Amino acid sequence: MNAIVGLCHFCEAHGPRPLFCTFTTDDEQHTTESSKCTAQCCGCTSLGPETVLVSRDDDGCIYCSRESVPNPDVTAFLRQAAIRSITCEVNWSKEGGVVYFSDTRGHVLSLTFQIRDTRARGLKRWFSIVVLMKDKMLLLNITPLLSEHMQKISKELQDLAEVVYDNEQKVCSQRALRLKTGRNDFGQSRSLMQLTGDENVFKRLHSHFTWMLKAGALTYSETLYTSRDMLNKLHPDATRGSIFEPNACAVEECISLRALENLMSKEVFRILVYCTLCGVKIVIKSSHTDPIVIAKGLSRLLPVTSYDRVPHIIISSEDQVNCTNVCVLEELCSTSNFSCKWQGAVPNKCPTLMNRIGAAIANTKLNDAVLHQHVKFLQLEWQGIAKSVKAAITSSGPSSSNVTKLKQVLGITQQDDILVNYWISNFCS
Numbered sequence: 001m002n003a004i005v006g007l008c009h010f011c012e013a014h015g016p017r018p019l020f021c022t023f024t025t026d027d028e029q030h031t032t033e034s035s036k037c038t039a040q041c042c043g044c045t046s047l048g049p050e051t052v053l054v055s056r057d058d059d060g061c062i063y064c065s066r067e068s069v070p071n072p073d074v075t076a077f078l079r080q081a082a083i084r085s086i087t088c089e090v091n092w093s094k095e096g097g098v099v100y101f102s103d104t105r106g107h108v109l110s111l112t113f114q115i116r117d118t119r120a121r122g123l124k125r126w127f128s129i130v131v132l133m134k135d136k137m138l139l140l141n142i143t144p145l146l147s148e149h150m151q152k153i154s155k156e157l158q159d160l161a162e163v164v165y166d167n168e169q170k171v172c173s174q175r176a177l178r179l180k181t182g183r184n185d186f187g188q189s190r191s192l193m194q195l196t197g198d199e200n201v202f203k204r205l206h207s208h209f210t211w212m213l214k215a216g217a218l219t220y221s222e223t224l225y226t227s228r229d230m231l232n233k234l235h236p237d238a239t240r241g242s243i244f245e246p247n248a249c250a251v252e253e254c255i256s257l258r259a260l261e262n263l264m265s266k267e268v269f270r271i272l273v274y275c276t277l278c279g280v281k282i283v284i285k286s287s288h289t290d291p292i293v294i295a296k297g298l299s300r301l302l303p304v305t306s307y308d309r310v311p312h313i314i315i316s317s318e319d320q321v322n323c324t325n326v327c328v329l330e331e332l333c334s335t336s337n338f339s340c341k342w343q344g345a346v347p348n349k350c351p352t353l354m355n356r357i358g359a360a361i362a363n364t365k366l367n368d369a370v371l372h373q374h375v376k377f378l379q380l381e382w383q384g385i386a387k388s389v390k391a392a393i394t395s396s397g398p399s400s401s402n403v404t405k406l407k408q409v410l411g412i413t414q415q416d417d418i419l420v421n422y423w424i425s426n427f428c429s
Contacts (some may be wrong), residue, residue: 003133003216004069005209008082010126011043011189016086018078019192020046020202022065022209035067036075043189046202053206063213065206077105077132085110085128097129097147099139107136109143113154116165117195118174123165125195129153131212142216149215153208160196254296256368257361257375263289264338268329270358274346275327276301277354279422281312286331286338291315294329300372301357303379303427311426351419352411353382385410386423393424 006021025031035049046067047053053065069075089098090112097111109131114124129150133139168174193201261269275282276298284291295313302310327342350358360366360374388410389403396402412420 002135003131003139003213004074004078005212006078006081006130006132007046007192007205008078008085008128008130009043009189009192010086011041012121013041013188014044016083016126017044018068018075018082019044020065020067020205021069021078022063022206022213023069024213025062025064026060028062030064030066030070031062033070036070036072041188042191042194045191053203055206055210057214063206063210065202065209074132078130080105081108081110081130081132082128084108085112085130086126097131097143097150099143101136106132106134107139108132109139109146109150111147111150111154113158115158115161115195117161117190118165118168119190123174125189127154127157138216138220141220145219146212146216149208149212153205156204157192157196157201160198160201164195164197254300255293257297257300257357257371258368260294260297261361263294264329264340268338268340271327271340271342271346272298272329273301273354273357274350275342276310276313277351277422278418279312279426280342280344281314281326283314283326283328285328289331300375301379303383303423347415349413349415351416352413353378353416353419382419383423383427385412386420387428389420390424390428 002024004021004023007019008016009019010016031052031054035047035052047065049067051066055063057063069078084100085098085108089100089108089110091098097109099107099109101107110128111130112126112128115127116123117125131139131146131150193199198204264272272282274280282298284294286294292315295310295315298313299306299310304310325343327340327344329338329340331338356378357375360371360378363371366374389406389412392400392403392406
């Protein structure tokens with residue numbers, strides 16, 4: 001976890017000051033260089049400027065405990081946290097830490113507590129444990145975990161100091177002595193080792209603070225999901241047949257849409273586009289032009305990777321046209337032009353996808369390669385729309401008001417229904 005855990009105290013001579021801090025690093029220099037601190041009394045000293053406590057994790061992470069942080073900006077932030085945590089950001093209910101934020105410097109979780117000291121003003125000394133972090137949401141999430149452990153640390157220090165305090169009071173009651181003599185010269189603040197009677201108190205703190213940093217990292221970790229990762233996590237089948245599939249935007253080598261339009265009249269091409277998009281069966285009969293070339297060209301309009309995956313485009317011989325509602329594309333032998341026989345008619349209001357494809361073909365600024373990629377993008381967009389409608393129909397029913405509202409949000413108009421229904425049944429498996 002990229003954070004700093006520090007112990008601060010209130011020195012009666014020098015005010016609130018950071019005393020001891022633990023942080024993670026990958027720089028070996030931080031384990032050997034001296035701390036840059038200006039300790040002026042015994043109470044403001046912990047390890048000493050030349051001492052560094054180091055722990056190494058199995059993954060190579062280094063946990064360092066020193067009197068100060070190597071970075072001067074972070075050192076200033078730690079000093080400010082010491083002042084705020086002891087003077088104003090105090091939780092008087094004693095139920096946990098206090099979280100306060102600063103968008104410029106960083107965010108802090110602090111717990112303030114008192115330790116008994118026979119030589120201190122009021123027979124008590126103020127201490128605080130602070131956690132400094134840049135990630136606000138991560139700090140808020142791990143506050144219950146860290147706050148609980150910070151309370152355990154403070155209770156451990158208080159219990160150790162209580163034993164020392166009781167022993168000193170047995171020798172001489174400071175309260176009675178001060179009442180009798182009126183003495184108020186308390187001298188320098190004593191170090192935490194003297195207050196607790198434990199020479200290894202800072203090693204204990206190093207162990208505690210290292211655990212906090214490691215536990216915070218193990219409890220909550222930040223994972224950046226791409227759109228594909230998130231869809232796979234929520235619905236493993238959601239990306240099947242979508243833009244996230246390998247080679248989803250690959251275009252089969254075949255005749256371009258503009259070249260296909262030039263083979264026939266614009267009216268015939270318009271009918272073929274409508275029938276292809278809406279699932280009307282198309283029978284191709286051609287004697288001079290290879291019918292497979294035409295079938296491949298039309299398959300560009302659908303979200304498929306190969307023309308043989310389009311069930312309603314059929315390459316037929318002369319004597320195979322007896323079905324109703326079939327669009328027959330036939331090449332005239334005498335002129336090599338194409339005629340189209342279909343009992344239906346293209347509506348006045350065409351599907352939105354057909355209109356957008358037609359506008360793209362007419363846009364001369366798009367060359368053939370860009371045009372085909374743009375058409376592929378439009379296919380995937382409407383395939384996603386069809387999948388959304390299918391999911392809504394499956395959960396709510398085809399006549400549900402939720403489906404109607406969803407269609408309005410997705411921009412599906414009445415003329416788009418025939419296209420969406422066909423795509424739901426054939427391209428949204």
